[in-house]
Amino acid sequence: MTTVVAAGLTEAEVAARVAEGKTNDVPTRAARSVSDIVRANVFTRINAILGVLFIIVLSTGSVINGAFGLLIIANSAIGIIQELRAKATLDKLAIVGQAKPLVRRLTRSGPVSRPMMPSEVVLDDIIELGPGDQIVVDGAVVEENNLEVDESLLTGEADPIAKDPGDEVMSGSFVVSGSGAYRATKVGREAYAAKLAEEASKFTLVKSELRNGINKILQFITYLLVPAGLLIIYTQLFTTGAGWRESVLRMVGALVPMVPEGLVLMTSIAFAVGVIRLGRRQCLVNELPAIEGLARVDVVCADKTGTLTENGMRVADLKPLDHADVGSILAQLAADDPRPNASMQAIAEAYKMPPGWTATASAPFKSATKWSGTSYDGHGNWVIGAPDVLLDPSSPVAEEAERIGSKGLRVLLLGSSDRPVDDRAAPGNVTPAALVVLEQRVRPDARDTLDYFASQKVSIKVISGDNAVSVGAVAGALGLEGETMDARQLPEDPERLAETLEECTTFGRVRPDQKRAMVHALQSHGHTVAMTGDGVNDVLALKDADIGVAMGAGSPASRAVAQIVLLDNKFATLPHVVGEGRRVIGNIERVSNLFLTKTVYSVLLASLVGLAGLASEIFDTDPLPFPFQPIHVTIAAWFTIGIPAFILSLAPNNERAHPGFVRRVMTSALPSGIIIGIATFVSYLVAYEGRQASVEDQTQASTAALITLLVTAVWVLAVVARPYEWWRVALVAVSGLAYVVIFSIPLAQKLFMLDPSNLEVTAIALVIGVIGAALIEVAWWVQGSVLGERRRLWK
Structure with a gap:
């Protein structure tokens, strides 16, 4: 546990750094200038060929025969107009969909944190971090609370790295769990990922x-x-x-x-118009070939939460299992979570009166472990998470949780642990205290979207970290057919994994690394795979899928790696893409x-x-002029x-x-x-009458x-x-x-x-x-x- 140690820059200090040019001035996506667009569309190989032929025709004095020269103007004008329209659409949507880091600045009333555009960050700014946040500039950690960062997008290292005060963090990485803050040490083009991001964000048709x-x-x-x-x-x-x-x-x-x-012009226009049309539906296309790629997809891996169901949850029921005041415990856990996920937000809304206990240790929620918790001075160690993970799956409480989950509800277990939550062996032995039943609303457009994909012979695989029975119930309610499987039983061998994926439709208790492995297994069987998701646990799978589709309300990290971002958070936009x-x-x-x-x-x-013509020279016959x-x-x-x-x-x-x-x-x-x-x-x-033919005869031929x-x-x-x-x-x-x-x-x-x-x-x-x-x-x-x-x- 740490306290705030960095108050942030004052307005005067920010102004001084802006004046010195110490800003995060990385060009935005589609940063091709107007002059670049004009140059690229005017000075083409085809225009050069036609231009030379046009000059040759004009030298003969026949202006009407130079009418094809208008193609040079038409090709250039149409290409310029369409690319400028597409650029304007992309720039506008990119601003809406851009990750906004939480920057701490020092005001007269004290430190204040507010979201800012990445371009507004200056050198030495203090930037706060939470699960799913993308690190926008290079820096050094100044505060941490179980902070773990995933740098796999930069280094290829798959395991999250724990960060302590003084450790370096690099732009392009993202937070897996915990919270903290870091001081910006490199901004703009000096940042590690700036050059990569600039190249990746250009308006381009490569890899198509x-x-x-x-x-x-x-x-x-x-x-x-x-x-x-x-x-x-x-x-x-x-x-x-x-x-x-x-x-x-x-x-x-x-x-x-x-x-x-x-x-080539028609191809460019078709892509550009596609960008504009999708932009009107609040769909940001980070890479243009994604429009084409999604049309070739034959398997869509859909995350349940935030994709098939709405992001928001509510507490539907609370089932106490002992005489503890579980409402107060839940309120305290929610109050002590600096970056609550959707489940904890729902608990915080339902239980708003924490008893004011003093926390001595905390463990943030991780997709791999499926639980979080806090230890309190004099009030024990409390954990909350998946019942079938914290308890023996065959225990009566775990079986009751599975029975409730079979109705499509999310069930969490609140329990007390026999050891501090930051202990290496945590959670240890857990004594059940209550089952918290959460309700998620299925998106009203989800069924129609799934029906559309089914009609197009596109397979759907529902992949979720939730209980398999609960996920299967939601999939069944949406009309999806096929078997449901607990991902803890999935084979490690890639070939057997691919065969299992062909047989089953719904998967629960899936770890982030398994999501990635499932994408790879499907691809190994010749499938073109699209992955939809919104959480930090989806990032690696989104990146490795043929097409990654993120929700606009999802984590900044998931939006950063996806080729397509649905800014309106509507799964139903996918058929339009x-x-x-x-x-x-x-x-x-x-x-x-x-x-x-x-x-x-x-x-x-x-x-x-x-x-x-050559034959006429050899055999001394009438030469043949070109007819046109x-x-x-x-x-x-x-x-x-x-x-x-x-x-x-x-x-x-x-x-x-x-x-x-x-x-x-x-x-x-x-x-x-x-x-x-x-x-x-x-x-x-x-029709041709030979060399003796009159001009009239030649015209008729x-x-x-x-x-x-x-x-x-x-x-x-x-x-x-x-x-x-x-x-x-x-x-x-x-x-x-x-x-x-x-x-x-x-x-x-x-x-x-x-x-x-x-x-x-x-x-x-x-x-x-x-x-x-x-x-x-x-x-x-x-x-x-x-x-x-x-x-x-x-x-």
């Missing part, structure tokens, strides 16, 4: 399966683009014999569609299909035209990719996430791209090739948009009609260099396009059979 998959796709595209690009540059500039302006325009017309200009993840994954897969298909047919068409000018491929992208991709990337999507993103996209886009490329080339060959390309590309959009809803059908229909309008208006024909007036050539182009569309349809059904996916036209 979706992002990694897109990078693989871009690598594949690069391998295709380089040889095809060099081939088309050579043949268009040196074999066609056309004027330099015409050759340059057709060369650029071949290169522009090879660049997947919107793929899952929904956002599925929207991102499903929609980006659709968008990737569109962009990759475009790249494949562009590279194939350029290669075929280039090879034909830049404006043609620009308008082709408007309604087959650009606008539809933007709409599809933000649309609702509740389909389950499946692994194998790259394989599915490749097996879909490659056949479609090959079909479009060959169909377009055939259509162009049929280009128009025929474009018609074939558009018919097949719109059908790819029709396939990607499945399963249909009314708005998806409308999107495909409007996209197709938009091209009908463009080809029908004389002004548009002149502006975009189109000539569909040769009905025979146009009809052949349409027929080839329809055949290509039919082949794409067949390929879609065959792909479903190969991948083992059931194909559906309608929802």
